[in-house]
Amino acid sequence: MAASARTLIRPAVLRTRKGKLVYWSVLAVALALFTAAFLVPLYWAATGAMKSSAELAQSPPTYVPAHWHPENYARAWREMDLTRYFLNTVLLAGGAWLIQLAVQVPAAYALSKLRPRFGNVVLGLMLVTLMMPATALLVPAYLTVVDVPLVNRNLINSPSAVWLPAAANAFNIYLLKNFFDRVPDELLDAARIDGAGPLGTMWRIVLPLSRPILAVVSILSVVAAWKDFLWPLLVLPDPAKQPLSVFLQRVAQDTPLNSLVAGLVMASLPLIALFLVFQRQIIAGLGAGCLKG
Template sequence: MSDRAVRTLFSGNREGIGYKIAFTVTFVVFTAAFVLPFLWLVMGAMKPAVELAQVPPTILPRTWHPGNYTEAWHLMDLGKYFLNTVVVVAGAWAVQLLVDVPAAYALSKLRPVLGNGVLALMLVTLMLPPSTLLVPMYLTITDLPVLGVNLVNNPAAIWLPAAANAFNIYLLKRFFDQIPTELLDAARMDGAGAVTVLWRVVLPMARPILAVVSILSVVAAWKDFIWPLLVFSDPALQTLSVALQRFAPDTPINLLLAGLVLAALPMIAVFLAFQRHILAGLTAGSVKG
């Protein structure tokens, strides 16, 4: 029996009508699931508060009020909270790279004693619900071991717990495993130490995965809510997600929606700008010699 005879409606034929229908339906469903809620948010932010409360709701605003975005920006002083969030995100990103990259390099290429056991313990932490770690983490930052300092209302309370990210270490290690050992041995024969090899050989080759880890770190820190809520008791130091929640009870719903849109735009821009880097980094499975 020929290969053509055993083909199904969808398999192996991307020009067939069945494949096109399945692809189109899947694309439309998933696009609607992700895009329509955001479009409703954008449109709702440009409606008057009275129109938002109408039943049934309107799809498009009867009267457009794009000035709601400007009013929300000034009413909630979002500029200050954007700056707070940028400081927290930039520090969390930098600290994660400083910790995760050397840790993954050591586990992959330096082969420390009990390295596999350490990696296994790191991966076990991914199975724990994040809520179970809140209390021990909070007790730790209120009385930092050895130093004995209180990091409440300090951005370092966000940066330090984010530093040892098991998922990022795993991604980096898997990429470093693909780098031929011969390249590193050649650098060592030329007199390069472990740090020099990491800096001059490994990191230039690891740009795709470094981009992925950076984007994941930035997005996670930007959208985090529970931990910043516990850490920043001073309203003036709060991040954008926490500040919007605090303003919610006393802010008109249309202005609150406008604030949510403004808070989401930076991460949407990051994704649109770097989506190719994300796919390239996640699919990088080999390094050419």
């Protein structure tokens, strides 16, 4: 007989009327608190953008706008020329996503299935970078993009200065490798018998089975590139090439507060929409524990 799982409260207590009441009460309060923690800032920003600047700055604040100004969004978009900076951000995030998949998927596949000599050492060195503060890597990364080794090219004010460092993401490689490890070796052996090489096996066998984890890595890559601030600030000093995160900070001092908040809300909408659309894929990818043969 299988041993019952140990829990904080005994199952017998949970089956009583009092136990059920306490359980559902605690669950409802916890869900309400977590929901409020996520939704209150979104509500505050969305409604704050529709207030006048004076009302937004007054103390104590108003929880509901006294006068609604939804036109603040259109005015902020027009006056701050957000179309250009949205396109800049899409270019940087899209390029970072593509180059990450192009580098990280083959790297994880090689470490998982090709098992090169010293592969564990290479993986360990990659994981060590996760233990280092991101700020400690800024100076060496900046010196690298200023004078790229071997080609001796300066990438400052080029999208490549954002794309190439994004490919070196040890966490994504670890996620991919962990998933590839669960792909049955029998499938790869059958592909090799049919004459497929390592690249063909990866493309025809492994990648179709890896759609959940590829979706997770893609979303993580896009979100990280979209909201990144410090690195684009360093490598894209030209204002015309900066993403939304850098642009909104640069104009914050000279922009009305309600217009600035409207710009921040609109900059956040694509990420919120991305999560709402692909939340099922995110959960499926992170929860994938095995593959059926």
